[in-house]
Amino acid sequence: VSPPDGHPARDRAEAAALALELSSNLFGRALRLTGGDWSEAEDLNQEAFTAALAAWDTVGGWPRDKQLAWLTRVMMNKKIDAWRSERRGSYPVAEVPDIRTAPSPESVVLNQHALGRCDAVISAISHERRKVAFLRWYCGWTTREIAEWNGIATATLRGHLMRAVRQLNEQVRPEVPLIDDVLDDDEEIPGEQEEA
């Protein structure tokens, strides 16, 4: 994003105030996206706020939680673009869906300790596995979408995801196992299938 020339001083000041308020939170998210790469996370953070300033007429009037979700999505798209540019060739890319920034009421809550261990394990898994895990469980992509985007076979991708789930369960050891809950296009929830 190029420096936003010609923006009124008030817009820039308000965008700077937004950055002062949200940049810590957003930086934490950026660090998870980059697997702990501090300078890349800073770049993503700066790019997101600069994009916000460029779109301030729209973004400026939103409530803070919506602004945070928007900034997160901008960072996520930029990271996905960066992953794409790491590879040769191009692959069809599904639209990144809207993401929720707060856990839903139905979400099962892990205690802080277990959640911290999940964070540590996710940060420590290999680059390729962390990438597909992020696209799967954060962005909600199907296995076919990730496989096509990444240029790998669906079976290989499923292997990556299965090993990531196993690694998390082995190292976090939650009382209830962690599961891959994202459904693919051709799948249905087993319980619902039986009920139907």
Add this chain to the structure above:
Amino acid sequence: MTEQNHDRDGRQGIPLSAIYRQLDDQPAAEAAGYDPAAAVARLMTRWDMQPGETASSLAHSIAAPELAVRHELILQLSRRRFASTVSAYAAILAISSIAAAVAELIPTRLPALALAGLAVTAVLVAYAVVLIHRGTMRAA
């Protein structure tokens, strides 16, 4: 995406998508030492914001409009105080000069004229003080 707690094989458990969303609100351990003020300073440099513009605009933005209004009131108050004080000093100087000139013209009556001049000056000073006080109260 529908929230559910079964995987494709029917196993029950904690959805990983929920874990990822919950992690969003967790402070990242590696982020300790992150300085948001420094990050904002870098952004401002990138956006070509001037230091003066930064300070006043940020203050305006964060606490607007109350802070800006209070700031303007303080400025007005200072201006009024300055104007009132200068007026009072000018009036005292003028009266004293007139009294001194008159006293020089009539040397034999000097003590009486000097006393009269002092009395007039005291009254004017008191009046100036009252004016200043009223101006201050109105501005506040």
